[in-house]
Amino acid sequence: MTTKKKTKDLILDAAEELFAIRGFYGVSIRQITTKAEVDPALASYHFGKKKDIFDAVMLRRAEILNRERIQMLDDCIRRAKPNPAPLHEIIDAFTHALLNRSNKGGKGWRSYFAIIAQINNHPELGGIIMSQYFDPLAKKFLQAIHANMPEANDEDLYWCYHFLSGALTLTFSGTERISKLSDGLCPSNDLDAVHDRLVPFITAGFKAFMNPFTIGR
Amino acid sequence: MTTKKKTKDLILDAAEELFAIRGFYGVSIRQITTKAEVDPALASYHFGKKKDIFDAVMLRRAEILNRERIQMLDDCIRRAKPNPAPLHEIIDAFTHALLNRSNKGGKGWRSYFAIIAQINNHPELGGIIMSQYFDPLAKKFLQAIHANMPEANDEDLYWCYHFLSGALTLTFSGTERISKLSDGLCPSNDLDAVHDRLVPFITAGFKAFMNPFTIGR
DNA sequence: AATATTTTTCAACAATTGTTTAAATATTGT
DNA sequence: ACAATATTTAAACAATTGTTGAAAAATATT
Numbered sequence: 001m002t003t004k005k006k007t008k009d010l011i012l013d014a015a016e017e018l019f020a021i022r023g024f025y026g027v028s029i030r031q032i033t034t035k036a037e038v039d040p041a042l043a044s045y046h047f048g049k050k051k052d053i054f055d056a057v058m059l060r061r062a063e064i065l066n067r068e069r070i071q072m073l074d075d076c077i078r079r080a081k082p083n084p085a086p087l088h089e090i091i092d093a094f095t096h097a098l099l100n101r102s103n104k105g106g107k108g109w110r111s112y113f114a115i116i117a118q119i120n121n122h123p124e125l126g127g128i129i130m131s132q133y134f135d136p137l138a139k140k141f142l143q144a145i146h147a148n149m150p151e152a153n154d155e156d157l158y159w160c161y162h163f164l165s166g167a168l169t170l171t172f173s174g175t176e177r178i179s180k181l182s183d184g185l186c187p188s189n190d191l192d193a194v195h196d197r198l199v200p201f202i203t204a205g206f207k208a209f210m211n212p213f214t215i216g217r
Numbered sequence: 218m219t220t221k222k223k224t225k226d227l228i229l230d231a232a233e234e235l236f237a238i239r240g241f242y243g244v245s246i247r248q249i250t251t252k253a254e255v256d257p258a259l260a261s262y263h264f265g266k267k268k269d270i271f272d273a274v275m276l277r278r279a280e281i282l283n284r285e286r287i288q289m290l291d292d293c294i295r296r297a298k299p300n301p302a303p304l305h306e307i308i309d310a311f312t313h314a315l316l317n318r319s320n321k322g323g324k325g326w327r328s329y330f331a332i333i334a335q336i337n338n339h340p341e342l343g344g345i346i347m348s349q350y351f352d353p354l355a356k357k358f359l360q361a362i363h364a365n366m367p368e369a370n371d372e373d374l375y376w377c378y379h380f381l382s383g384a385l386t387l388t389f390s391g392t393e394r395i396s397k398l399s400d401g402l403c404p405s406n407d408l409d410a411v412h413d414r415l416v417p418f419i420t421a422g423f424k425a426f427m428n429p430f431t432i433g434r
Numbered sequence: 435a436a437t438a439t440t441t442t443t444c445a446a447c448a449a450t451t452g453t454t455t456a457a458a459t460a461t462t463g464t
Numbered sequence: 465a466c467a468a469t470a471t472t473t474a475a476a477c478a479a480t481t482g483t484t485g486a487a488a489a490a491t492a493t494t
Contacts, residue, residue, distance in 0.1 A: 007471080021341065025243035029452060039473060044453055046471095118339060120387065124238065159414040163384035170337065170383025197376040201422040208421035209414075224441080246482060256443060261483055263441095 008046050010036040013108065016057045020111035023118055024054055024125055055129055058119075061112045062133040068097040069137055077144060084148040088203045094141050095168060095202075099195045102172055117173035120165070138165075149210055156209040164202045171198065225263050227253040230325065233274045237328035240335055241271055241342055272346055275336075278329045279350040285314040286354055294361060301365040305420045311358050312385060312419075316412045319389055334390035337382070355382075366427055373426040381419050388415065 005013075014036035018027040029050055033040045047053045072093035077085045101109045119126040142161055146152070171194055222230075231253035235244040246267055250257045264270045289310035293302045318326045336342045359378055363369070388411055 023240055023242055023339065025240055028450075030450080040452090041454080041474085042472070050452065118335070122240070122335060122390065155410070156414060159411060160418055162387065163415065163418050166385070166387025167380035167383040170379065170386060173339065193372070194376060197373060197426075198380065200425045201377055201380050204421045204425035205418040208417045245480075247480080257482090258444085258484080259442070267482065 007036075007038055007042055010038055011043055011046065011053065012057055012060060015053050016108060016111045016115070019054065019057060020114035024051075029053075054125070057112075057115070058129040061109065062129060065097055065101070066133050066137060069093065070140065072096060073137075073140060073144060085144055087145070087148050087206060088199055090141065090144045090148065091164070091199050091202050091206070094137075094164070095195065095198060098168065099171075099192075099198070103192060113172035117169045120169045145206065149206070151211065152209050157206070160202075160206050160209060163205060167198060167202065224253075224255055224259055227255055228260055228263065228270065229274055229277060232270050233325060233328045233332070236271065236274060237331035241268075246270075271342070274329075274332070275346040276350075278326065279346060282314055282318070283350050283354060286310065287357065289313060290354075290357060290361060302361055304362070304365050304423060305416055307358065307361045307365065308381070308416050308419050308423075311354075311381070312412065312415060315385065316388075316409075316415070320409060330389035334386045337386045362423065366423070368428065369426050374423070377419075377423050377426060380422060384415060384419065 011032060015027070015032045018032055018035060029043045030040050032053070033043055043050075043053060047056055073090065076089040076093050080086065080089075098113070102113045119130060138161060142157060145157055145161075146154070149157070228249060232244070232249045235249055235252060246260045247257050249270070250260055260267075260270060264273055290307065293306040293310050297303065297306075315330070319330045336347060355378060359374060362374055362378075363371070366374070
């Protein structure tokens with residue numbers, strides 16, 4: 001028995017899809033409520049200001065994702081005890097939930113990641129939500145890496161995390177761009193294929209900073 | 218003798234700075250012309266539609282950058298002949314002009330890269346400009362890489378390029394985010410430091426796909 | 435100096451923006 | 465059943481949106 005969707009979710013769904021395509025400023029409340037087949041005033045009634053709609057959209061899935069990622073990270077740390085967790089497992093824990101949802105999670109999830117890709121490069125909009133939910137995870141992740149590479153330089157590791165974050169982010173939004181760039185060059189858009197390449201790529205990148213005296217080469 | 222700046226450039230400068238902060242839809246023509254201290258109608262007169270202003274902003278510096286990058290790539294290929302160019306030199310040729318301008322190019326260049334970071338993750342706006350100017354370079358770059366790693370899988374290399382592009386992009390826009398995330402963790406925002414880490418990181422990532430049978434580990 | 439062309443100004447346009455108000459309807463608790 | 469609360473509707477708000485038109489001023493050409 002599927003109960004009828006509540007107005008709040010109708011608005012969030014519509015907003016999510018539109019924000020993904022045109023960004024925060026590129027979408028009007030009326031466009032959202034029209035798509036949701038709902039009166040414009042209901043947006044203000046349920047959420048308040050426009051920015052609050054955006055925050056609500058972000059919050060919905062951030063909680064789910066974060067729970068999953070922390071879980072995976074903790075699991076692989078516990079499995080390896082008393083040794084440090086293997087590097088590629090740590091990175092997999094960091095990326096798996098994202099790539100998996102992006103691949104098999106349906107349209108809503110894909111829209112969500114497209115928004116993330118936008119605001120990750122745009123601090124003004126990411127605001128509290130992103131910091132609140134993703135920064136703590138980043139810290140946990142870096143700690144695990146550091147346990148695996150204790151001799152590595154802290155600053156190096158931080159930048160490596162940065163590169164990982166960028167590669168991951170662009171992957172989300174790049175689905176359409178890919179087919180444009182390649183004329184018969186890039187074959188599959190399957191995100192499983194991405195995952196199989198991202199993890200070794202990033203792992204190798206991190207490992208380049210194993211020895212603190214090899215910087216620059 | 219410094220001649221007074223022409224209206225066209227005043228508009229482009231103002232637009233560049235504003236687009237960098239709030240994105241295309243988040244900036245109005247009046248905000249642009251106000252910042253440029255110029256009549257609103259002049260925007261339409263000189264450029265036409267709003268999107269044309271955006272395209273003009275993109276075009277201005279894309280030409281400069283591209284010339285530099287192709288030059289560097291050709292140079293390092295010629296230097297190495299008849300051998301293939303070293304991997305780290307290829308990657309340096311791809312990133313150096315960008316990171317250098319982003320670091321020492323002044324406010325205008327920094328705004329420009331912030332816009333790139335936005336539209337790189339947002340196909341609708343990048344449009345013709347990005348494809349026209351950056352895709353050919355990407356192809357040249359991938360060819361050079363392939364010459365260095367002839368046994369590597371084409372699809373692998375394509376994705377590696379993708380990761381590089383993402384890491385590079387996020388680096389441009391991330392300057393502000395960095396100081397937020399780290400409480401005493403991330404030290405320097407100096408982009409020279411980024412460059413010294415990005416190149417070995419990416420080089421190592423590519424090298425992980427040297428042997429086509431090692432995929433997945 | 436007179437003419438032609440380019441650039442700038444000022445005013446206005448209809449359309450859309452986010453948000454609020456008050457009345458009508460639906461839902462809930464008792 | 466009634467009363468209380470929550471939700472929905474429709475209309476309106478002032479402000480801002482991108483763009484245009486016709487004069488005015490500045491510049492270039494002859």
